[in-house]
Amino acid sequence: MTRADWIVIIIALACLPLVYVYNWRTQTQAIEATISGPDHYKRTIMLDHDQIIHVPGKLGDSVLEIRDGKIRFIKSPCTTKFCIHSGWLKYNGDVMACLPNGVYVQVSGGTRKYDAINF
Amino acid sequence: MSSNFKLILLLCLLLPLAACHPAKKMVTTTDSIMAFGDFVQVTLITVPRQDQRAILKRVEDEMNYMQTAFHPWKTGPMGRTNQLLAAAGKFSANPSVIPLVRKAQRLAKESQGLFNPAIGNLVQLWGFHADFPPQGPPPAPGAIQKLVRQHPRMQDISISGIRMDNTNPAVRLDLSGIAKGYVLDFVMTRLQAEGVHDAMIDANGDLKVLGQHGNRPWHIGIRDPRGNGIIASLDARDGEGVFTSGDYENYYDYDGKRYCNIIDPRTGYPADKTRSVTVINRDGALADAAATALFVAGPKQWPGIASDMGVKLVMLIDSQGVIYMTPQMRKRITLEKAGKEVNVVSLP
Amino acid sequence: MPDPNTLSPMQITLSTTRDDHRIAWLTAAAVLIHLFESAIPTFLPGIKPGLANIVVITVLVMYGWRTAAWVSILRVLVGSLLLGTFLSPTFMMSLSGAVASVSMLWLASHLPGRGFSAVGYSLLAAMAHISGQFVCAYTLFIPHAGLWRLFPVLLSMAIVLGMINGIICLRLVNRLKATACKTS
Numbered sequence: 001m002t003r004a005d006w007i008v009i010i011i012a013l014a015c016l017p018l019v020y021v022y023n024w025r026t027q028t029q030a031i032e033a034t035i036s037g038p039d040h041y042k043r044t045i046m047l048d049h050d051q052i053i054h055v056p057g058k059l060g061d062s063v064l065e066i067r068d069g070k071i072r073f074i075k076s077p078c079t080t081k082f083c084i085h086s087g088w089l090k091y092n093g094d095v096m097a098c099l100p101n102g103v104y105v106q107v108s109g110g111t112r113k114y115d116a117i118n119f
Numbered sequence: 120m121s122s123n124f125k126l127i128l129l130l131c132l133l134l135p136l137a138a139c140h141p142a143k144k145m146v147t148t149t150d151s152i153m154a155f156g157d158f159v160q161v162t163l164i165t166v167p168r169q170d171q172r173a174i175l176k177r178v179e180d181e182m183n184y185m186q187t188a189f190h191p192w193k194t195g196p197m198g199r200t201n202q203l204l205a206a207a208g209k210f211s212a213n214p215s216v217i218p219l220v221r222k223a224q225r226l227a228k229e230s231q232g233l234f235n236p237a238i239g240n241l242v243q244l245w246g247f248h249a250d251f252p253p254q255g256p257p258p259a260p261g262a263i264q265k266l267v268r269q270h271p272r273m274q275d276i277s278i279s280g281i282r283m284d285n286t287n288p289a290v291r292l293d294l295s296g297i298a299k300g301y302v303l304d305f306v307m308t309r310l311q312a313e314g315v316h317d318a319m320i321d322a323n324g325d326l327k328v329l330g331q332h333g334n335r336p337w338h339i340g341i342r343d344p345r346g347n348g349i350i351a352s353l354d355a356r357d358g359e360g361v362f363t364s365g366d367y368e369n370y371y372d373y374d375g376k377r378y379c380n381i382i383d384p385r386t387g388y389p390a391d392k393t394r395s396v397t398v399i400n401r402d403g404a405l406a407d408a409a410a411t412a413l414f415v416a417g418p419k420q421w422p423g424i425a426s427d428m429g430v431k432l433v434m435l436i437d438s439q440g441v442i443y444m445t446p447q448m449r450k451r452i453t454l455e456k457a458g459k460e461v462n463v464v465s466l467p
Numbered sequence: 468m469p470d471p472n473t474l475s476p477m478q479i480t481l482s483t484t485r486d487d488h489r490i491a492w493l494t495a496a497a498v499l500i501h502l503f504e505s506a507i508p509t510f511l512p513g514i515k516p517g518l519a520n521i522v523v524i525t526v527l528v529m530y531g532w533r534t535a536a537w538v539s540i541l542r543v544l545v546g547s548l549l550l551g552t553f554l555s556p557t558f559m560m561s562l563s564g565a566v567a568s569v570s571m572l573w574l575a576s577h578l579p580g581r582g583f584s585a586v587g588y589s590l591l592a593a594m595a596h597i598s599g600q601f602v603c604a605y606t607l608f609i610p611h612a613g614l615w616r617l618f619p620v621l622l623s624m625a626i627v628l629g630m631i632n633g634i635i636c637l638r639l640v641n642r643l644k645a646t647a648c649k650t651s
Contacts, residue, residue: 001637004578005587012590012626020619029333114340114352115332116160118361118397119324119368 030092030107033071038102057101150175154182157323164317188215189298207288214281223297227273229428230412235384237271239291247380255373263387300407303327327360327403344394349455360403364410365395383415392417392438399432426466490537497522497542524589524636532576536569560600567599568592586633593629597621
């Protein structure tokens with residue numbers, strides 16, 4: 001066996017726990033979405049009531065839909081439409097973007113919500 | 120590595136997995152039921168075939184029954200017991216109150232009398248027995264002194280079977296410092312017997328949990344005793360109760376001084392060295408009683424009493440706003456407000 | 468009337484190289500193992516020892532990447548034809564695994580220096596193989612995030628089995644080289 005073998009074995013074994021952590025991390029429902037766009041456009045919107053949002057992008061308006069605590073792209077001026085195909089976002093920390101239009105969405109806040117207030 | 124056999128099996132394995140992810144198909148039901156003179160929030164996470172409505176109904180019936188049974192002033196098992204206690208001597212008590220009275224006796228002893236449900240007459244004198252907080256002024260010092268000198272204690276009662284023997288006619292039981300915890304313990308046991316694994320009952324600020332909320336723990340915020348908002352938060356674990364006694368729930372201000380409903384049995388006056396005490400324990404009745412006892416004990420005495428009562432997870436905020444915690448509690452608590460000083464105190 | 472000459476049997480001779488023969492023989496060996504492996508039951512669903520990969524790695528060490536790539540891809544094609552799964556999801560999964568591991572082996576075998584022995588190749592191939600299959604399963608069949616929950620487990624198995632297979636390859640290569648020396 002060569003030194004390269006050992007390096008690969010060590011890297012594989014070292015990364016394995018990370019793969020477990022990454023794939024088995026608990027997913028918590030997000031409660032808000034942060035939407036950013038070109039020209040310092042930035043908005044944080046609660047996901048608790050349904051609405052349609054127009055975000056001005058580089059090519060035109062990206063249209064986002066919030067429904068049942070989830071958010072997605074429903075209209076985009078880009079040609080690839082990858083953003084629309086990425087579907088619903090609902091778990092804490094999840095991100096999606098329309099790169100051609102410069103619109104980014106991240107959902108967060110799942111752990112800040114209390115199940116109950118003790119007093 | 121690939122073979123057809125493997126792949127067929129892999130797909131067979133993955134398809135049902137995909138169908139049931141992310142959460143096991145669970146139904147979360149939150150409902151408010153009337154109990155303890157207020158709304159009680161019950162959150163049940165059940166599998167679809169369980170009948171949440173029926174479970175909630177049974178929980179409500181149970182709580183309503185126990186509330187009537189344990190109410191110290193209204194007609195009912197406890198009200199009747201109090202009448203008989205006032206006459207002193209031996210009598211047959213309603214069996215429904217006996218386990219609770221026994222438990223209260225034990226906890227009163229362990230708290231060195233700081234948790235003292237026998238001072239019902241003092242509570243009534245101060246007016247905190249009513250459904251609405253009294254307005255003041257405080258009662259006459261002479262009247263308070265008279266009741267304190269009568270020394271009503273839980274040890275004045277002895278129980279044998281359903282027979283109670285009371286040697287002190289001044290004893291009047293006000294079990295509101297333990298009844299909520301006791302009822303929550305009871306209802307949670309019932310829920311488990313119904314096959315519910317994940318649930319939370321929030322009885323007007325005091326709560327107990329089972330299991331967890333979906334794929335994360337039950338996340339509890341603890342209210343700041345002064346001002347608005349959340350002072351700290353914690354994740355409640357399976358079976359734990361979180362109980363807080365505070366001076367901000369049932370109180371009145373008179374001449375610039377706050378009089379709260381937690382009365383120090385030694386002085387007959389409301390305890391005023393503490394703003395709030397939070398206790399976490401799997402035994403809800405213990406946590407409930409300990410929160411009251413440690414509130415009375417105050418910032419100096421609480422570690423000794425906590426140790427005697429066997430509670431390890433305690434947070435106390437004194438009248439100056441200083442936060443005290445046991446080391447075990449410190450590990451569980453996340454402070455939500457910056458710039459708060461915390462004293463970690465190990466129990467003796 | 469057609470010209471009788473055109474109706475007469477025509478013989479087409481394909482010129483084959485020594486390399487082609489070698490690929491054919493080795494592919495036959497890999498297919499055999501592939502068929503054998505698909506018949507034995509597994510103790511855990513979704514996990515197979517990947518014995519056919521031993522052939523691919525051994526070929527890579529002995530004859531280079533080009534031959535190994537041929538053997539690997541042909542093995543999947545021929546194996547699926549024989550088992551009747553050609554172009555089925557099973558075949559797509561096999562192929563994606565094979566393509567991923569062959570691509571990984573191309574990268575690995577073009578590293579400067581002494582490079583890898585059979586163990587390193589086998590481990591890399593096994594990890595690439597399972598990753599390729601997951602990407603394929605996710606994009607083509609089960610586009611659901613829950614699928615990836617299974618990934619760490621299968622990756623762990625791939626690492627273990629990849630190393631075991633690698634050690635087998637190492638011995639096999641040593642034995643083959645020794646035999647080659649004796650016969651020549």
